[in-house]
Amino acid sequence: MAESEADVAVIGGGPAGLHAALVLARGGLSVVLLDESDTLGGQYYKRRTDQLTAAFGDFRPRGTELIHRVRAAGVVVRTGTLVWGAEDAGRTLFTSDVRTGALGRITTRATLAATGAYERSLPFPGWTLPGVVTPGFALHLATMDRVPVGQRVVLAGTGPFLLPVACALLEVGARIEALVELNHPYRPSTSAIGGALRQPARLAEAARYLLTLARHGVGVEQGARVLAAHGDTQVTAVDIGQEDGGVRQLETDALCVGFGFRPSTELPRLLGCDTRADPTGTEQLPVVDADGATSVDGLYVAGDCAGIAGVHAAGVRGQLAAHAILRRLAPERAPVRLSGLRRRARALDRFAELADRLYPLPTTADIPDATQVCRCEGVSAGEIREAAATGWNDLHGTKAATRAGMGPCQGRECGHIVAALTGRNESWAECFAARMPIRPLPMAATVEGQDVP
Amino acid sequence: MSPNSLPETVTVTIDGTPGEAWAGQSVTAVLVAAGIWPLRRNPVNGQLRGPFCGMGVCLECEVTINGRPGSRSCTAHVAEGMDIRTHTEPLPTAAHG
Ligand SMILES: Cc1cc2nc3c(=O)[nH]c(=O)nc-3n(C[C@H](O)[C@H](O)[C@H](O)COP(=O)(O)OP(=O)(O)OC[C@H]3O[C@@H](n4cnc5c(N)ncnc54)[C@H](O)[C@@H]3O)c2cc1C
Ligand code: FES
Numbered sequence: 001m002a003e004s005e006a007d008v009a010v011i012g013g014g015p016a017g018l019h020a021a022l023v024l025a026r027g028g029l030s031v032v033l034l035d036e037s038d039t040l041g042g043q044y045y046k047r048r049t050d051q052l053t054a055a056f057g058d059f060r061p062r063g064t065e066l067i068h069r070v071r072a073a074g075v076v077v078r079t080g081t082l083v084w085g086a087e088d089a090g091r092t093l094f095t096s097d098v099r100t101g102a103l104g105r106i107t108t109r110a111t112l113a114a115t116g117a118y119e120r121s122l123p124f125p126g127w128t129l130p131g132v133v134t135p136g137f138a139l140h141l142a143t144m145d146r147v148p149v150g151q152r153v154v155l156a157g158t159g160p161f162l163l164p165v166a167c168a169l170l171e172v173g174a175r176i177e178a179l180v181e182l183n184h185p186y187r188p189s190t191s192a193i194g195g196a197l198r199q200p201a202r203l204a205e206a207a208r209y210l211l212t213l214a215r216h217g218v219g220v221e222q223g224a225r226v227l228a229a230h231g232d233t234q235v236t237a238v239d240i241g242q243e244d245g246g247v248r249q250l251e252t253d254a255l256c257v258g259f260g261f262r263p264s265t266e267l268p269r270l271l272g273c274d275t276r277a278d279p280t281g282t283e284q285l286p287v288v289d290a291d292g293a294t295s296v297d298g299l300y301v302a303g304d305c306a307g308i309a310g311v312h313a314a315g316v317r318g319q320l321a322a323h324a325i326l327r328r329l330a331p332e333r334a335p336v337r338l339s340g341l342r343r344r345a346r347a348l349d350r351f352a353e354l355a356d357r358l359y360p361l362p363t364t365a366d367i368p369d370a371t372q373v374c375r376c377e378g379v380s381a382g383e384i385r386e387a388a389a390t391g392w393n394d395l396h397g398t399k400a401a402t403r404a405g406m407g408p409c410q411g412r413e414c415g416h417i418v419a420a421l422t423g424r425n426e427s428w429a430e431c432f433a434a435r436m437p438i439r440p441l442p443m444a445a446t447v448e449g450q451d452v453p
Numbered sequence: 454m455s456p457n458s459l460p461e462t463v464t465v466t467i468d469g470t471p472g473e474a475w476a477g478q479s480v481t482a483v484l485v486a487a488g489i490w491p492l493r494r495n496p497v498n499g500q501l502r503g504p505f506c507g508m509g510v511c512l513e514c515e516v517t518i519n520g521r522p523g524s525r526s527c528t529a530h531v532a533e534g535m536d537i538r539t540h541t542e543p544l545p546t547a548a549h550g
Contacts, residue, residue, distance in 0.1 A: 051461060055475075119506065121506075128495075130492070130503030136506070138507075141481070145475075145478045233491050234501075375502075375505070407497075
C-alpha cells in the first residue's frame with residue numbers, strides 16, 4: 001500500500017476544495033487535494049474533456065483558471081482517487097485508485113472534507129423506468145457531452161436548478177414539453193423579494209434564465225407535479241397533476257425530476273462529528289463553527305457537504321476553513337483580516353435560507369404504497385411503512401427487515417426517503433450510518449485490502 | 454476560446470454493432486445519443502434500468518466496457534475501439550438487436 005504525508009488533505013476538488021487548497025498552499029503548507037473523478041472542478045466547475053473543449057470551447061473558464069492557480073501554487077493534485085475511509089479524527093485517510101484499485105494511506109495534520117452534494121430524488125410510480133433521470137444528468141449530457149437527453153423533455157420537481165437545466169437543454173436543441181415546478185417561487189411575496197434583493201447577482205441570473213425560457217415559449221407551470229411515468233421498456237408518457245386537481249398526460253422521450261440537493265456527509269459522520277438535522281429533517285449535517293471546524297479536532301468541512309448553499313458560498317466557506325487551518329498549523333504567519341469573507345458568507349447563507357423557504361419539499365405521506373423507494377433492492381413504500389409500524393423498527397431495523405438501502409448504491413438514492421417514511425419525530429432526523437468503505441471499492445482493492453486495519 | 458470544428462470521432466461497438474461517437478464523450482452520452490436507454494436488469498425484480506443520476510451514485514448505468522463488467526457508463530469516456538455491452542437479456546430491444 002502506498003503511504004504518503006501532507007500537512008493538510010483536502011477531499012473534494014469542487015469550488016470549496018479548490019479555493020481552500022489555494023489558500024492553504026499559498027500559506028506555505030503542503031496540501032494534497034483528492035478527488036474521485038478524473039478531473040478537478042466538482043459539480044460547478046466541471047470540465048469538458050480536452051477533445052470536446054477543442055471543438056466547443058471551455059465550458060467554465062473561471063474554473064479552468066482556478067484549477068490552474070491551484071496547481072501553480074504547488075498543491076499535490078490526485079484525481080481518480082477515492083477516499084473510502086478515515087480514522088484518527090481524519091488524520092489517516094484510506095484511498096483507492098479509481099482505475100487500478102491500488103490502495104493508499106495518507107497521514108495529515110488536518111483534513112478538510114469538501115465532498116459536495118448529491119441530487120435529491122423523490123420516488124413516484126414509474127421513476128425506475130429507463131429515460132427517467134435527474135436534472136443533473138440531463139445538464140451533464142447537454143453541457144459536457146453536447147447530447148440532448150431527449151428530443152422532447154419534461155422537467156419537473158422543485159428548485160432554482162431546474163431553470164439552468166432547461167436552458168441548457170434548449171441550447172442543444174431539445175424541446176421542453178413542460179417545465180413543472182412544485183412550488184410558487186416565481187411570484188414571491190414581498191418579504192422574499194426583500195431578501196433576494198440583497199443578492200442582485202443571483203436574482204439577475206434567475207431572471208436571465210426565465211427570459212431565455214420565455215423567448216423559447218417555455219413557461220414555468222407552478223404548483224404542479226409529476227404523478228407517474230409510463231412506458232414499457234422506457235418512458236413514453238408522463239402524468240402531470242395540475243394545481244386545479246386536473247391531470248394531463250404528455251408524451252415525452254425523457255423525464256427529468258429533481259428536488260434540489262442533499263449534502264454528502266459520509267466522511268465527517270464516519271469520523272463521529274456532532275451533527276444536527278438539516279432544514280428538510282431527513283439529513284444529518286455536521287455541526288460547524290463559522291470557519292467550518294467540526295467537533296472532531298482537526299476535521300473541517302466546507303461547501304455543500306456542510307449544508308447546501310451553492311457555488312459562491314462553497315468558495316467563501318472553503319477559504320474561511322483554510323484560514324482556520326492555517327491559524328492552527330502555521331500561527332506564526334501574519335493574521336489575515338477575514339471580516340469581508342465572513343460578511344459574504346453570512347449574506348450567502350441568508351440567501352440559501354431564502355431558497356429553502358421558496359422551494360419547500362413535498363411531504364412523503366402521499367408516496368403511494370406500491371411505489372418502489374429503494375431502487376436497488378426493489379422495496380416499496382408500503383413495505384417500508386409496514387416494517388416501521390411493527391413498533392420496534394426504527395430506520396436501522398427497517399433496513400434490516402426490508403433490505404431497503406442495502407443495495408449497491410448503499411442507500412445514497414433512497415436513504416432520505418426511507419428515513420422520512422420511518423421517522424417518528426420531526427425534530428430528529430435519522431439517517432443511515434456511514435460505514436467504510438463509503439463507496440463500493442473495485443474488486444482489486446478488496447482483495448489487496450485484506451491487510452487494511 | 455471559440456469553437457472551431459466538430460470533435461474527432463472514434464469507433465465504438467455497442468452490443469456488437471459498430472458506431473461513431475465523439476472522442477471524449479461519456480459512455481452514457483453515446484448510448485443516449487444512439488437511443489439506447491435500458492442498460493441492465495435489476496437483479497432483484499428483473500426490471501429494465503438505465504442511467505439515472507449521471508454522477509456515479511445510483512449504479513443503474515452499469516455495463517461491460519472492454520470486458521470489464523460493472524463499469525459505470527456515466528463516469529467512463531469513450532476511446533477508439535471501445536467495446537460496450539449492455540445486459541438487458543432476456544428482452545433485447547430493437548435498438549441493440
Ligand atoms: C449533479 C449536480 C449538478 C450541479 N450543477 C450546478 C450548476 O450547474 N450550477 C450551480 O450553480 N450549481 C450546481 N450544482 C450545485 C453545486 O453542488 C454547488 O453549487 C457547488 O458545486 C458546491 O461546491 P462544493 O465544492 O461544495 O462541491 P462539489 O462541486 O460537489 O465538489 C465535490 C467534489 O468532491 C468529490 N468527492 C466527493 N466525495 C469524495 C470522496 N469520498 N473521495 C474523493 N472525492 C470525493 C467529488 O468528486 C466532487 O468533485 C450542482 C450539484 C450537483 C449535485
Ligand atoms: S447513472 Fe447513476 S451511477 Fe451512472
